[in-house]
Amino acid sequence: MKLTRLALTDFRNYTHTVWTPEASILVLTGENGSGKTNLLEAVSLLAPGRGLRGAALPALCRQGAERWGVAATLQSGLDEFRIGTGSDLSEKQRRTFRLDGENIRSQALIGQKFSCVWLTPQMDRLFQEGSSGRRRFLDRLVMALSPDHGRQIAAHDRSVVSRNRVLSERPNEAEWLTSIEDSIARHAVAASAARLALIESMNAHPFENDGFSASTLHLDCAISRHLTTQPALEVEDWIRNSLRQARTEDRQRSTTSVGAHRADFTLSDTATGRPAELSSSGQQKVMLTGTILSHARLMTQERGYAPAILLDEPLLHLDEMRRHALLDSLEGLRAPVLITGTDAEAFAPIAGRAQFFSVRNGTISPS
Numbered sequence: 001m002k003l004t005r006l007a008l009t010d011f012r013n014y015t016h017t018v019w020t021p022e023a024s025i026l027v028l029t030g031e032n033g034s035g036k037t038n039l040l041e042a043v044s045l046l047a048p049g050r051g052l053r054g055a056a057l058p059a060l061c062r063q064g065a066e067r068w069g070v071a072a073t074l075q076s077g078l079d080e081f082r083i084g085t086g087s088d089l090s091e092k093q094r095r096t097f098r099l100d101g102e103n104i105r106s107q108a109l110i111g112q113k114f115s116c117v118w119l120t121p122q123m124d125r126l127f128q129e130g131s132s133g134r135r136r137f138l139d140r141l142v143m144a145l146s147p148d149h150g151r152q153i154a155a156h157d158r159s160v161v162s163r164n165r166v167l168s169e170r171p172n173e174a175e176w177l178t179s180i181e182d183s184i185a186r187h188a189v190a191a192s193a194a195r196l197a198l199i200e201s202m203n204a205h206p207f208e209n210d211g212f213s214a215s216t217l218h219l220d221c222a223i224s225r226h227l228t229t230q231p232a233l234e235v236e237d238w239i240r241n242s243l244r245q246a247r248t249e250d251r252q253r254s255t256t257s258v259g260a261h262r263a264d265f266t267l268s269d270t271a272t273g274r275p276a277e278l279s280s281s282g283q284q285k286v287m288l289t290g291t292i293l294s295h296a297r298l299m300t301q302e303r304g305y306a307p308a309i310l311l312d313e314p315l316l317h318l319d320e321m322r323r324h325a326l327l328d329s330l331e332g333l334r335a336p337v338l339i340t341g342t343d344a345e346a347f348a349p350i351a352g353r354a355q356f357f358s359v360r361n362g363t364i365s366p367s
Contacts, residue, residue, distance in 0.1 A: 001114075001305045003043070003336040005073035009086070010065035012038035013362040023355035025330050025337045029344045029367065030359035036340040039359065040118065040310040042070045043338060046083045047116040048107035048143060048150045052310060057087045057095060066090050071098075074114060074336075076305055081113055111147025115299075116140070117292055118310035124317065127276040127284055131264040138219075138265040139191075141295050142198050144307040149194045153260065156187035160256045163243075167251040177247065178240075185239035188260040189232050192223040195263065205301075206270065207294030211325020214270040215287045215294075221263035267291065282317040289314065289326055296333050306335035314339060315346055324349050 002024055008014040013035045028036045037052075045051040045060075061068040069086030084098040097104050099113070117140055126133055142149045163180045166173055199217045206214035226235045242258045243250075250257050267276040267287045276284050289311075296306035309330075315323050327350045330337050341347060344356060344367060358367035 001074055001076045001308070001335050003072060003308070003338075004075055004080075005071075006039075006042065007069075007071045008039075008042055009067075009069040010062040011042055011060060011068045011070055012062060014038065014042075015062060015362065017362065017364060019357075019364050021355055021357075023353075024333070024335070025339070025350060025354035027344070027347045027350070027354050027356045028338060028340045028359050028364075029342060029347075029356065031342065034359045035362045036359045037120070037312050038362075039364070040312055040338055040340065043072070043308060043336075044116045044118060044310055045070055045085055046072050046110070047114055047308070048111045048147065049140065052116075052118045052120055052312075058089055060087070061089055076113075083110060083114055106151075108147040108151055111143060111150065115144035115147070115307040116310060117144060117295060117307050118312065119288055119292060119314055120312040121316060123288065124281055124285065126288070127266065127279075134265040135261075135263060138195060138198075141291075142194050144295070144299055145198060145302065146194050149191060152187045152191045152194070156184060156191055156260050159183040159187065160259055160261060163256050164250075164254060167247060168254065171247070171251055178244070181240050181243040184243065184256070184259055185236040188223055188239055188258075189227070189236050191260040192221055192263065193227055193232065195219055195221070195260075195265075196224045196227060201298055202291070202294050205294070205298060207290050207297060209325055209329060211322045212286055212290040212293070212329070215267045215276075215290050216270045217291065218266050218268065219263060220266070221260075222258070223260065224263070280317075282319065282322075285314075285317045286322055289318075293329050293333075296335060300334055304334075306333050308336045308338070309333065311337070311339040313341060315341060330354075 003021060006019045008017045028039060030036055041051050041053055067086060067088040071084035073082050082100050085095060087095045097107060097110055099109060126137060139153055159180050166176055196219060199219050202217055208214040223235060226238060239258055246257045268274060276287050292309060296309060299306045314326065331353055356367045357364050
């Protein structure tokens with residue numbers, strides 16, 4: 001798959017920009033604040049989800065404008081398709097999607113054609129902070145292979161919010177709570193099964209080369225543990241029973257104690273068993289980068305193409321050997337790879353294999 005055209009209208013610091021890259025690996029260099037990460041964010045918003053920053057819609061609009069838009073043309077083999085997204089802030093601040101010129105209502109339709117994964121400097125703290133960020137990272141990987149996963153997670157989370165509200169305001173509505181808990185059980189099992197399937201597949205086919213040792217993925221999830229020994233319907237019944245028995249305690253704590261939102265995800269070095277949270281910043285970066293590359297290879301095997309890979313300042317915390325290993329690994333991916341940095345010289349090992357651009361004050365030009 002290749003990105004052949006990207007148009008930005010009143011997006012962040014871009015007034016109106018049309019970019020027509022030709023290569024698969026695209027290196028974007030420029031000073032801090034020039035708009036490099038904004039460009040990655042624009043591409044990430046073409047896929048299901050809230051993009052790499054998770055920003056509110058008004059924050060995406062250029063100051064003084066009332067609407068923003070991002071549109072791309074992509075090629076996959078002989079197939080060419082167009083994706084667009086944007087929002088009009090004068091309306092209900094809802095984001096719209098278009099696929100080949102037609103409005104669509106389900107983001108899953110986009111996910112069947114295009115997906116994204118990314119690494120940003122903010123993710124360097126992924127293993128020191130709470131589990132929600134790690135779940136989001138894992139769920140992006142799952143959605144790339146199973147576009148319906150996003151719908152399952154969204155429906156599950158809405159049901160959890162509803163249960164917490166009913167427990168707080170109308171705790172005697174037993175039938176209502178039973179209905180909500182049934183929804184939580186169904187969506188939690190579907191989401192947990194998809195997470196478990198991805199982790200098992202990636203652990204069975206780890207990414208490893210001279211610069212990246214293999215990492216093992218771990219899912220800490222009671223639901224997934226039950227799914228390894230019980231049929232899905234029995235696990236749904238276990239969740240329903242657990243939630244019903246926990247109503248009083250959950251009401252006191254204003255929480256839902258069982259569900260897909262209780263899962264955690266981590267990595268460890270396969271050879272040594274060293275967990276990511278006890279590793280150095282550089283070692284964690286190696287683990288995360290290797291996971292992204294392993295996932296891209298798995299997607300290529302199963303779907304014929306990899307997701308778009310967005311790497312924001314990926315060379316930070318990597319020694320010279322691993323920098324070269326990362327850059328060399330990008331060439332074999334059958335996907336758009338956008339990679340940023342402040343110094344073009346750092347990407348000299350892929351000169352001739354990548355296309356280089358300079359980003360400055362919301363403009364993109366060949367470098």
